[in-house]
Amino acid sequence: MLTSAVKARVSGLGFWYGNVRALHGLDMEIRDRKVTALIGPSGCGKSTFLRCFNRMHDLTPHTRYEGSIRLYPDDIDLVAKAVDPIEVRMRIGMVFQKPNPFPKSIFENVAYGLRVRGARSRALIEEQVEKALRDAALWDEVKDRLHGPGLSLSGGQQQRLCIARALATDPEMLLFDEPTSALDPIATARIEELITALRERVTVLIVTHNMQQAARVSDFTAFMYLGELVEFDATSKLFTNPGRKATEDYITGRYG
């Protein structure tokens, strides 16, 4: 079950905010169509690491990448200067901590990625929007008010709308940065189900503070501490039989 192709290979990845070094020589492999969870105490660099994959840091001045993240099968280096961050973001979607729908209609939210990619055919856009909303398990709740504002939805629905928005363009990889930390347990459970189902078609990388969540949804888990990768293994192994003392302390709750 745990053998699948490598989707991305992180080697010697370092990251700098100005003179502050946030990541130190990370090495790991992201498996194709598996869920990889990133865990670790606050400030250890999980979000920083995640945002390297879609070059979000390029929007912040004075930041610098080191090393490489090679995306397969075409073997391009996601963090290379020569690679256009827009090209990267066209292939790798992201869902944020706080639901952030555009103040537009539900339909336009989901259609936006398609429009940016130049889709003009109304029929095609409608078809894709419906498919994305179904995949995000939101269709039945919104099909009668597609042209109502996205911001009128509940928090959990808004987050699923954001997932639909990211799915509409058929990304190869989806990045989630604590997608449920602003949601109640029921909304959280729905998102978790969704992530589990997504594994069929897309590679998922998810940051979470919730150990149970990592255990429930992920196939692989990476434990980070102070900008370094401490341990990376199959989730079942890492949570039952961690190789490092620091990992064990963290997953048993002995960290602050």
Added chain:
Amino acid sequence: MLAASGGVVRRKRFDRLFVVLGMLVLIAALAVLLALFTDLVRQGAARLNPDFLTSFASRRPAQAGILAAWVGTSLIMLVTACVAVPVGVAAAIHLEEYAPKNWLTAIIEINVTNLAGVPSIIYGLLALGLFVYEFGLGQSILAAGLTLALLILPIVIVATREALRAVPRTIREAAYALGATRWEVTAHHVLPYSMGGVLTGMIIGLSRAIGETAPIITIGALSFIAFLPTPPFTGEFPFLSFAWLGDPFTAMPIQMFNWVSRPDPAFRVNAAAAGAILLGMTLLMNGLAIWLRHRLRKTFQW
């Protein structure tokens, strides 16, 4: 139920005090404005009729009107808006979304803010040298419109930047994460969502410009004009004419200034009537700004 403790009651007293104080100041300010307006209307009542709007200036106070003045003011405002808004919004977008955060940008930012404080007569002198003589625009509607556009540019820029900055970072990130370019993020999201603020800035700027007298006197507005500019619409192709841009002009505040400085007290009535109309125009523009902001706020909320 909790009984309010003495401490809370005492602290809450300041809340109430502040509310009362605020109301008083507000009422005082509104009362002054209202008094001014009613006084103008009362004084000018005799001349507040349709004839006043459709007659040219005249030596006989009872026949003098503000036709040339309000047409002039409207056309000048049109030029001002057409120049100041695109340039101001573009400058604000550049500063807020594109310019790197370095010392050069910082200097430009400080100077834009400072420009808002430059006395308007200085703009008049600058325009006289630059637009009227150097560019050879003469004492025209175009020169006046450009002058006032320059004057309100800082207002438009500052208001637009504030509106752009109010768009949450998370919204921009959402758009970027979908593969949008900087231009797409600005044009599809940031600018539309801040339209309320942009329009408000534009109207605050225009209502400042509409009453400006010094700079357009400096560039040479005439105070006695008995003809209208060339009409902008023509009967034959291409139906639009821009000849009016080069025509001499007068404007509302200039007409008023001219009337109050006449010895014949009958002209005061005209001045008061024109004042009431000018104030009405300004209030109407501000009302429009409030309405637009209200409507757009309902559309874009986070």
